[in-house]
Amino acid sequence: MELQKQQAQLKRCESLLKACFFLYIAFMAYSYVLTMPVSLNRLVGYNKTEVSRDGVENVSLIQRSALPRYDNFVPSDYNNQSSRFYQTWNVEASTLSVKKPPDHKKIIIWSTTKKWPRPKSIPCFSMPQCEFIKINNKKQRRKIDTEDADAIVFRGVHDIPAVYRNSHFPKTRPEHQIWIYFAYEPPTITRDWDLISYNGIFNWTMSYRNDSDILAPWGHITPLYKALAGNPPPTNKDYAREKSKLVIWYASYCYRYLDRFSYARELMQYIRVEVFGACGNVSRSCKKDRKDLSCLRDHIRPYKFYLAFENFRCVEYITEKFWHNSLDYDVVPVVLGAQKGDYERVAPPNSFIHVDDFGSPEALANYLKYLDQNDDEYNRYFAWKTAPPKNLPDYESRFCEVCKKLLQVSRTERKVYTDLDRWWRGENYEFCQPMMWVGEKHSKPEYAARFR
Numbered sequence: 001m002e003l004q005k006q007q008a009q010l011k012r013c014e015s016l017l018k019a020c021f022f023l024y025i026a027f028m029a030y031s032y033v034l035t036m037p038v039s040l041n042r043l044v045g046y047n048k049t050e051v052s053r054d055g056v057e058n059v060s061l062i063q064r065s066a067l068p069r070y071d072n073f074v075p076s077d078y079n080n081q082s083s084r085f086y087q088t089w090n091v092e093a094s095t096l097s098v099k100k101p102p103d104h105k106k107i108i109i110w111s112t113t114k115k116w117p118r119p120k121s122i123p124c125f126s127m128p129q130c131e132f133i134k135i136n137n138k139k140q141r142r143k144i145d146t147e148d149a150d151a152i153v154f155r156g157v158h159d160i161p162a163v164y165r166n167s168h169f170p171k172t173r174p175e176h177q178i179w180i181y182f183a184y185e186p187p188t189i190t191r192d193w194d195l196i197s198y199n200g201i202f203n204w205t206m207s208y209r210n211d212s213d214i215l216a217p218w219g220h221i222t223p224l225y226k227a228l229a230g231n232p233p234p235t236n237k238d239y240a241r242e243k244s245k246l247v248i249w250y251a252s253y254c255y256r257y258l259d260r261f262s263y264a265r266e267l268m269q270y271i272r273v274e275v276f277g278a279c280g281n282v283s284r285s286c287k288k289d290r291k292d293l294s295c296l297r298d299h300i301r302p303y304k305f306y307l308a309f310e311n312f313r314c315v316e317y318i319t320e321k322f323w324h325n326s327l328d329y330d331v332v333p334v335v336l337g338a339q340k341g342d343y344e345r346v347a348p349p350n351s352f353i354h355v356d357d358f359g360s361p362e363a364l365a366n367y368l369k370y371l372d373q374n375d376d377e378y379n380r381y382f383a384w385k386t387a388p389p390k391n392l393p394d395y396e397s398r399f400c401e402v403c404k405k406l407l408q409v410s411r412t413e414r415k416v417y418t419d420l421d422r423w424w425r426g427e428n429y430e431f432c433q434p435m436m437w438v439g440e441k442h443s444k445p446e447y448a449a450r451f452r
Contacts, residue, residue: 085423088415091175105150105406107399109134110169111159126396130403146170149177150406153206156183157190164197176411180402182206184216186314187425188432195421202417205424206402209316210345213415214405216398219323221348223396225388232386239330239382240304240375246272247334247368248300249307250325251279252288256449257436260309260336263361268451270365273307275451293324300329304378305368308352310337313433318343327351332371332381334364348384 111134124130135144146152152170154160161168173179181202183190204213249264267273276285276299286295300306306329308321317338326333333352335343340354358364371378395401417423425431438447 084427085419086415086417088413090410090412091414093412102411103129103407105130105403106148107132107402107406108144108146108149108152110152110154111136124397124400124403127400127403127407129407132399146177147172147174151178151180151204151402153180153182153402154202156181156193157185160193160198162192163194164201178203178406180204180206180214181417181420182216183424184208184218186312186317186432187429188312188314188435190424195424198420199418200416202420203415204405205417205420206398207424208318214398214401215395216401217346218319219327220393220395221346221389222392222394224323224327224348225392228385229388233382235386237382238375238379240378242330243302243304245274245303246372247274247305247307248303248331249273249275249280249309250277250285250296250300250321251275251307251309251451252277253311254279254448254450256447257438258311258449259313259433260311261449263336263355264307264309264451267361267365270362271368273451274303279449280451296325297329300325300331303331304372305334305353306331308333308335308337310335312435313337315339315431316342316346317432318346322347322352330382332378334368351381351384353381 107130109132124132133144133149154169179202181198181204183205184207206212206214206216208215208217251260264273264275275281286299306321306326308326310317310319310321313336315338318335322333322335322337322343325331327348334355335352336355340356343352343354353364353367355361355364358367394404
């Protein structure tokens with residue numbers, strides 16, 4: 001009798017476990033639908049007017065295999081090229097609705113801060129066909145009508161969640177609307193963003209890299225040469241004569257394990273380098289004021305060389321340290337960052353000194369001393385200022401490039417990034433030199449490099 005009772009209890013437990021298992025499967029399937037990216041919901045027929053906003057708020061790292069593969073949803077007859085990282089195809093023109101003139105474009109900048117982008121950097125005066133609208137808080141995002149926008153720009157560092165969350169994005173997404181992933185900082189900075197969770201979300205990329213859909217560099221030779229054309233320097237100007245000091249460096253990101261600090265410390269053993277910014281002599285440094293750069297200009301110009309040492313060594317990552325802190329201020333940049341070939345492709349000819357050309361920091365120091373004693377050789381680094389190329393690339397600004405792309409692209413073309421993570425970081429994470437990170441809060445004072 002006792003044995004029969006035990007067997008009955010075991011059967012009840014077995015039935016209860018099966019019921020719990022099926023409930024768990026049903027719950028996971030329902031949660032998956034709720035958190036599915038908006039663009040994929042539409043493609044698989046999840047056609048609610050407003051996509052549910054009840055998704056998980058703090059999702060752990062989404063594994064690649066757990067995401068719906070966009071490949072399955074692309075029309076089987078797509079007739080454009082396909083890439084390892086994105087898919088392209090064309091839609092039938094007869095299925096497109098025409099609500100406004102094709103030469104008028106509306107672009108929304110989906111920002112979370114008033115500081116970016118600065119008002120002066122948004123308008124593209126040469127292309128009045130494009131209307132730019134910036135929103136920078138949750139209240140504006142709730143109120144604004146995004147349905148008629150041709151494109152929405154999302155800044156890929158501070159303005160998107162670390163893991164995709166549909167409540168952050170517009171509720172609805174018309175088929176014609178292009179979502180742009182704008183990454184202005186390198187993959188090392190975006191390492192904490194789970195870009196795998198954004199597969200199937202963005203249509204275009206916008207960054208400093210030339211393989212982006214929209215080129216958005218930190219500087220460009222076309223505006224540089226156009227500014228010189230408006231105020232041309234004398235052909236035989238003696239730049240060395242205006243200089244009374246040797247090497248200056250502004251450094252504000254002070255994490256000591258950056259490659260640039262070990263190189264700089266060894267360089268300083270052989271030549272004097274004056275360091276300013278948070279990592280150097282703070283009291284004598286110019287305050288960071290993007291509206292008025294006169295202090296920085298007047299501080300840098302008396303020096304012959306500027307250490308344009310990037311925070312990270314990444315493919316094509318060349319920032320304002322090179323373009324503005326050096327070339328704009330008549331100083332020869334000594335560069336450490338991307339490979340020399342990346343600089344040569346975008347910079348004026350013979351306008352910089354690359355550390356990779358020297359076997360050691362000591363060899364570099366000896367060359368800088370040589371230039372300091374030979375004015376003619378030093379002045380050769382400024383010959384580009386009076387010898388502009390015959391044909392300059394058509395470039396005005398980052399946001400003008402957005403406008404230009406929208407006006408040029410066919411209305412029937414479609415594109416979506418199916419593997420944003422590997423496109424941005426590299427198939428083997430090779431687009432940036434590996435870094436060592438100590439502790440979660442590596443910005444602590446004990447991890448900082450200081451030069452006083």
